[in-house]
Amino acid sequence: MFITFEGIEGSGKSTQCKLLKEYLESRGHNVSLTREPGWGTMGKLIRHIILEEKELDIHPLTELYLFCADRVQHVKDFITPRLENGEVVICDRYFDSTIVYQGYGRQLDLYTVKKLAEASTLDLVPDVTFLLNLPVREGLRRLDLRDETTNRMDEEPMEFHELIRQGYISEATLNTNRIKIINASHEADDVQKQIRSLMDSIL
Ligand code: TYD
Secondary structure (H helix, E strand, O other): OEEEEEEOOOOOHHHHHHHHHHHHHHOOOOEEEEEOOOOHHHHHHHHHHHHHOOOOOOOHHHHHHHHHHHHHHHHHHHHHHHHHOOOEEEEEOOHHHHHHHHHHHOOOOHHHHHHHHHHOOOOOOOOEEEEEEOOHHHHHHHHHHOOOOOOOOOOOOHHHHHHHHHHHHHHHHHOOOOEEEEEOOOOHHHHHHHHHHHHHHHO
């Protein structure tokens, strides 16, 4: 089974991914946790170019291709072999991130973005996607509380993050069977409860 997590900055994806991994392991599943962008040697190089080289003037189309390139290798070399081995794979961000950040956020032609994002999955569509939904202000407040360096996306203005939040909601309404909206304004344990109860109904 292939599970993905999506959401704006500060929505708590990485915490929820870890808690879900523990839960599924306690139920006897073999679980691999991964994230995008940045898996493997090539992924790390790509991640560095897109997110860390802040002085680079990257065209939005270049950014789109780089995120997609990262994903193709990740799917081919990491995700697919594990799924074929019977494992559950949980991925923190996947092709919905490309559709929402490069399509709705960078405002590239949505049709082109969707075509490329879909191609980058090598036809591997998640069985379920949890969208952690919360107000942008709350997400950015949580980011501020963290003692981490920010990346190029975190530093975008409030309006950009609003486009991302709305883009996710639009995509969720287009894909109600796959994308489950989770209210992420609550404490981590309460958020996880919503996720586990949905997971139970899926399993
Ligand atoms: P990261 O540091 O991994 O943090 P987080 O996932 O917790 O936000 O940041 C990855 C950034 O890259 C994030 O701002 C979303 C963005 N992104 C895209 O713009 N397009 C994509 O296809 C992916 C996978 C990520």
